[in-house]
Amino acid sequence: MKLATLKLDPKQQRRDGELVIVSRDLRQAVSASDIADTLQQALEDWDAVSPRLEQRYAELNAGSAMGAFDLDTRELHSPLPRSYHWADGSAYLNHVKLVRQARGAELPESLWSDPLMYQGGGDVFLAPHEDIAALSEEHGIDFEGEIAVITDDVPMAVTPQQAAGHIKLIMLVNDVSLRGLIPGELAKGFGFFQAKPASSFSPVCVTPDELGDAWQDGRVHLPLSVHLNGEKFGEPEAGPDMIFGFPELVAHAARTRHLGAGAIVGSGTVSNPDPDGGPGKPIADGGVGYSCLAEVRMVEKILFDEIKTPFMRFGDRVRIEMFDRHGHSIFGAIDQQVVKYQPK
Structure with missing residues (x-):
């Protein structure tokens, strides 16, 4: 599974960004914010959260993930x-x-x-x-x-x-x-x-x-x-x-x-x-x-x-x-x- 953090405006108190799932070829991503808002949040409840993230990762790579978008890695923060x-x-x-x-x-x-x-x-x-x-x-x-x-x-x-x-x-x-x-x-x-x-x-x-x-x-x-x-x-x-x-x-x-x-x-x-x-x-x-x-x-x-x-x-x-x-x-x-x- 590949994960990343989409940059958001820190002035809106979103300096930790938004958790996204990234396709294996790094070309597409899909939001995971309905599973965990941020990567930090996902790590704090990893055992419960990771199976859902893995399922969406499989869907993204299969081309069936709802809301998938083309990814520009320049829009990503450090994870x-x-x-x-x-x-x-x-x-x-x-x-x-x-x-x-x-x-x-x-x-x-x-x-x-x-x-x-x-x-x-x-x-x-x-x-x-x-x-x-x-x-x-x-x-x-x-x-x-x-x-x-x-x-x-x-x-x-x-x-x-x-x-x-x-x-x-x-x-x-x-x-x-x-x-x-x-x-x-x-x-x-x-x-x-x-x-x-x-x-x-x-x-x-x-x-x-x-x-x-x-x-x-x-x-x-x-x-x-x-x-x-x-x-x-x-x-x-x-x-x-x-x-x-x-x-x-x-x-x-x-x-x-x-x-x-x-x-x-x-x-x-x-x-x-x-x-x-x-x-x-x-x-x-x-x-x-x-x-x-x-x-x-x-x-x-x-x-x-x-x-x-x-x-x-x-x-x-x-x-x-x-x-x-x-x-x-x-x-x-x-x-x-x-x-x-x-x-x-």
């Missing part, structure tokens, strides 16, 4: 325009190694057994086609292509096996980072905060069964496609190098607290080392590329002792998408341009 809980892990250790090396930080041995995770701001998410408004290019504007899951209510101290049953939906993430602000924040022994502005998510989220055999061991075994200014920047595999699967990440987030329905847990930046253990090659050199700029910059430093690639500048555009094995877009695309913030 949850805001969330009570947004926690992002860092399950790809190749990424952790590179970004830590970039700021001269050690890699603790515990990272092989205990996930990294930070709690981000969930009160405001960007829409998948909304501009990334930044104050200054000097802040080191970077994108981070990731995968995330959405849960129902998760009890405290669940096991990973139990946590797997609480994963209801999957989507993509652009976890925007301001790399220039990260070292100063972490040097204080706290953070991230200012270095992590609003994230955005794919137009559509899907139930795990929608991925078929690409969903295995709590991981998505498909490449993540990233384009920068129209050029392919990366296509790393999301499955094999994810040290902790989503059940482990959800269990980690719930170790000492309950997670409310609609909690979002991210994978961290998708990243692959070279088959020989190297840090990863650009697409142009026969590698799978990268899902963020920080990695390619560190690789340049390692290989050439010179950083050549700048962080994002005003006017730059990033596109993040994932395709099934038949070449069909699964979640729709995150497609965003960086602009200079103009106070209103």
Whole structure:
């Protein structure tokens, strides 16, 4: 099943949008507001609501759903325009190694057994086609292509096996980072905060069964496609190098607290080392590329002792998408341009 949130006017107190069901090919949608007004509402009563949503999804794909309309994904918000809980892990250790090396930080041995995770701001998410408004290019504007899951209510101290049953939906993430602000924040022994502005998510989220055999061991075994200014920047595999699967990440987030329905847990930046253990090659050199700029910059430093690639500048555009094995877009695309913030 594929679900999304249609944008509504926030001035009319509808900032959480309207829940819609999206066809498998992303071409059509139908309102689900008579079943649940919003995705948050559906998640809070998932066991009762999801069979009705599934039935309408089947009707939509069969061409028999009443009220179906042609879908423009630019009219969609992130599936949850805001969330009570947004926690992002860092399950790809190749990424952790590179970004830590970039700021001269050690890699603790515990990272092989205990996930990294930070709690981000969930009160405001960007829409998948909304501009990334930044104050200054000097802040080191970077994108981070990731995968995330959405849960129902998760009890405290669940096991990973139990946590797997609480994963209801999957989507993509652009976890925007301001790399220039990260070292100063972490040097204080706290953070991230200012270095992590609003994230955005794919137009559509899907139930795990929608991925078929690409969903295995709590991981998505498909490449993540990233384009920068129209050029392919990366296509790393999301499955094999994810040290902790989503059940482990959800269990980690719930170790000492309950997670409310609609909690979002991210994978961290998708990243692959070279088959020989190297840090990863650009697409142009026969590698799978990268899902963020920080990695390619560190690789340049390692290989050439010179950083050549700048962080994002005003006017730059990033596109993040994932395709099934038949070449069909699964979640729709995150497609965003960086602009200079103009106070209103």
